[in-house]
Amino acid sequence: MTNATFAVPDLTKFCRLDELGLAVTGQRLRPDRAVLACRVVEPDQWCRRCGCEGVPRDTVTRELAHEPLGWRPTALVVTVRRYRCTACGHVWRQDTSLAAEPRAKLSRRGLRWALEAIVCQHLTVARVAEGLGVAWNTANDAVLAEGKRVLINDENRFDGVNAIGVDEHVWRHTRRGDKFVTVIVDLTAVRDGTGPARLLDMVEGRSKQAFKYWLADRDEAWRKAVDVVAMDGFTGFKTATADELPDATAVMDPFHVVRLAGDALDRCRRRVQLAIHGHRGMKNDPLYSARRTLHTQVPGCSPTSRPLGSPRCSPTTRMSKSRRPGASTSE
Template sequence: MLNPTFTAPDLTTFTNLDGLGLTAIGQHLSAAKAEILCHVTNPIPWCQTCGAAGIPRDTVTRRLAHEPLGWRPTVLVIKHRRYRCANCQRVWREELSQAVAPRQKISRTGLRWALVGLVCHHLSVSRIAEGLGVTWNTANEAVLAEGQRLLIDDPTRFDGVKVLGVDEHVWRHTRTGDKYVTVIVDLTAVRDGTGTARLIDMVPGRSKAVFKTWLADQEEQWKQGIEVVAMDGFTGFKTAAVEELPHAVEVLDPFHVVKLGSEALDQTRQRIQREQHGRRGRKDDPLYKCRRTLTTGLSLATEKQKTKLEDLFKEPEYEPVQLVWSVYQKMVDAYRQPKPEVGRWALEQLINEVGTKVPKGLPELKKLGGTLRRRKTDILAYFDHIGSSNGPTEALNGRLEHLRGIALGFKNLAHYIARSLLETGGFRRRLHPQS
């Protein structure tokens, strides 16, 4: 701005008091905090019961935590006048509902600042409490209550959900107590290419009954709108979806399908290692040295890695590992096909082959074939619904891990669920459209 036009300083506007119905009339600054003296801009000096004029009785002072200025805690010192009705003798105070919610110690602007800090800037409650100059409990209770009222309790929060993702999540790492929750995610924007995944609910426990009960509690019209349910290999989620959403398509995402092949490969390698050497692998054992290379996609392997595999498979005792490795590579290659119909055909042929023609002495491959055969429809459904993968759900779980790290862990599950919904519930743009 080359030629700025300056106006007279306005403390009311600078401190965002005009939206609270307050006017700043003084200030006191110290190294620890800033205090803004203010009064109600438009008081109501007449009785709301009989309409008679009120007689000023006295003035009380109310202190509210406000959004910090330059990270210096700011306090609103409100000169709050009381009146007595000359007719009915009723006593009332000037109205402050525009500035603060009932029984709150933080102004509405301060709450908004705290909620944006929590949702958009990933601040901890401790940092928010420090900025507001209040205790942790005061900040936590106020911010969660405001987030619940403004965002989580929004009746339109579930609107437009067409693709569901469901997965389990570990919310705490302790030896005692239930540490699992079931997360339900909206993947519609991911499939349509219009946005990211968002958490819509989190339920204590992980079982078929948990997911089935949650689905049963939803409105029938909403359930009829669900087209796809993306999930991992847990059969409980599968049966719950079939029973409650019989019209929806269940999709087993590529990550978990490939993981099944990777686990079968690792188990075969470990079994052959024990059979050949009578112990677990050591750093100089050929199988142990190739453990990472074996699970690398062949199209991404370097020449050195390919040479290492060729040398390994020259040994006849490692033939079982080579057979399972070849199945694993075909699984990876099917998902990497540029055309979905080609990938679907390749994976279907592989499932039919592994599900029926498994050489003897390969229990890991037989188990893998049985799993692929049972979930064949869900696995192949991915190619008909590209974008409806549970991968974004796994990524969202990673964000929740980060949230738990910021807070140094949670003890209260209700607080964790509320914080998780605020952190990953898609509220960022609603609170901070510029982000």
């Protein structure tokens, strides 16, 4: 590289602190973490009350956890100047909102790193907390708040949705509170073959009312655009879809199609073995080894590998109003 040029080493830009309005003034390397002393670049000498110019009074420090560099936790010790107004005597600090939220313990870059690590890299909260050098509760609360702000409160996350999927999920394994949530995902990209499914929302509970209220909160134009709703055999979801999305087609997803067929075949296997051998099945019986195969999905027949409506494994089997084997009748 004959024309290669190098700039002067700049720790501020290397740690991407210039995006936060900070400048590095010193560093201290410890065995367990790196500590960077920083200052706020922009002055803030104008009074917030009367607008007069203030004079420096003293300084305070604010500690923030920053994104790790080489999986070594990086902490920022920010020196914040305090001013006193010469006219009204009001005292205030330099504005550090560009670096972090008020009273936050993570910098904006550290918070962004934590969110991407959990959503994109599928790391656990414990691993993220270890990388940031903070407590588990600190990392968990910060990620939940940032995820709600970036993902849940996004006004455009419901745009372009034509096919949705709904199912319940056990998320709490304690005695207190509702153990189930209703999960709604966007299957438009899966049906079109352009990408994976996308999480839309999670509603506490797994009843007909939980899904019905969620659909009722959406605007009329969005409900009219949805033409396919994939679900399991739970009649509550089917009834909620019929009430709020009368023009949409209720279908059963591939997993539950194979599961229901496998259950029927397995009951047939047990009856045959009971008639022949006098018991439903033992390890050395000829049909006993087939019990796992009956509940195994056909290769290539998964919600993310084939579009909805594909004839190969019939994932869009229409749900009739009659009760299916194994389907729940409660709502």
